[in-house]
Amino acid sequence: MAILFQLLRGRIPQSPDPQLPTGAQQDGRGGIKKNMPDAGVWTKLINYLLFQAGWFVCVLGAAAGHPWAAAVAGFILVLVHLALVRNRGQEGLLLLLSLLLGICVDAFHIHTGVLSFPIGSIHPALPPLWILALWLQFAMTLHYSLGWLAGRYILGAFLGGVSGALAYWAGVRFGAALFTADLFRCLLQIGLSWAVVMVLLIRAANWTADQDVLPIYRIFTKISKQKGISRD
Numbered sequence: 001m002a003i004l005f006q007l008l009r010g011r012i013p014q015s016p017d018p019q020l021p022t023g024a025q026q027d028g029r030g031g032i033k034k035n036m037p038d039a040g041v042w043t044k045l046i047n048y049l050l051f052q053a054g055w056f057v058c059v060l061g062a063a064a065g066h067p068w069a070a071a072v073a074g075f076i077l078v079l080v081h082l083a084l085v086r087n088r089g090q091e092g093l094l095l096l097l098s099l100l101l102g103i104c105v106d107a108f109h110i111h112t113g114v115l116s117f118p119i120g121s122i123h124p125a126l127p128p129l130w131i132l133a134l135w136l137q138f139a140m141t142l143h144y145s146l147g148w149l150a151g152r153y154i155l156g157a158f159l160g161g162v163s164g165a166l167a168y169w170a171g172v173r174f175g176a177a178l179f180t181a182d183l184f185r186c187l188l189q190i191g192l193s194w195a196v197v198m199v200l201l202i203r204a205a206n207w208t209a210d211q212d213v214l215p216i217y218r219i220f221t222k223i224s225k226q227k228g229i230s231r232d
Contacts, residue, residue, distance in 0.1 A: 046084070047144040050077055054137040055167075058130045063175040067120020067130050074133025081140045094208040095139045098201060102135030103127065105193055114186050115168070116178045131177075142205035149202055150209075156202045157195040164194025 054077040061070025078095065085091050106127035109115035120128035142149070149156045165187045171177045179186040 044145040044147075047081070047141060050081055051137050051141050051145070053077065055134060058134050058137075059171050059174050059176045062117075062119050062128070062130045062177075063171075065119065067128055071120070071129035071133050074130060074137060078133065078136045078140065081137075085143075087143075090208045091140075091143065094142060094204055095136050097204045097208070098135050098139030099132060101197060101200060102132055105197060106131060109190065109193070112189070114179065114181050114189050116180050117176075118178060119176060139201065142201055143209065147205075149198075150206055151202070153199050153202060156198040160198025160201075161191040161195035164197065165191035 054074050057077070058070045058074045061067065061073065082088055082091060082095075103126070106115065106117075107125060110117070110125055110127070116124075117128045117131065120130055122128065149159075168177065168190050169187060172179050
């Protein structure tokens with residue numbers, strides 16, 4: 001999926017505003033996203049390669065009959081990403097939102113008779129862990145290698161619809177999933193859903209970039225201190 005995004009990015013003229021501060025991006029409405037990560041070329045490249053590696057590991061692992069190993073490997077790559085990024089609180093919040101969205105979207109496809117995951121499913125009505133790892137891995141790119149989509153909702157919807165349908169079709173061709181309706185209906189429904197998904201994820205990436213989220217250990221430390229004060 002990200003391959004198509006990156007190929008088309010090279011054909012879209014970029015016009016950075018020299019007056020914007022380092023790390024700032026426009027949000028598509030003239031506003032400035034001051035807290036978007038200032039990712040350099042190597043950061044974006046590593047981020048992109050992590051996602052591509054994760055996609056093939058999860059899909060090919062599931063197709064080979066090792067869905068649990070694929071899921072574990074996928075989650076490890078997510079942890080590697082979180083270990084490398086600076087704003088772990090913001091990134092973790094974005095990943096959580098993507099995970100919840102992924103559960104809902106793929107469960108919808110299963111419920112409507114478009115998609116099934118015969119390999120590694122915990123429950124027939126729910127997507128397996130390996131594809132949930134893919135949702136997390138895709139969210140990893142939104143602040144970094146796909147950060148150029150910030151505020152570009154129409155473009156994101158178009159690219160998401162096309163590449164989303166192609167990604168699921170590729171997964172089916174590899175044998176990791178099954179289309180349970182005619183091909184046109186499956187691709188149309190998945191494509192439309194991913195057009196909406198991309199708009200929501202781009203918006204979520206913009207929103208989480210503006211959140212001053214505390215790392216989880218600091219949250220617990222703050223709670224414990226507050227309890228100690230209240231006892232006194």
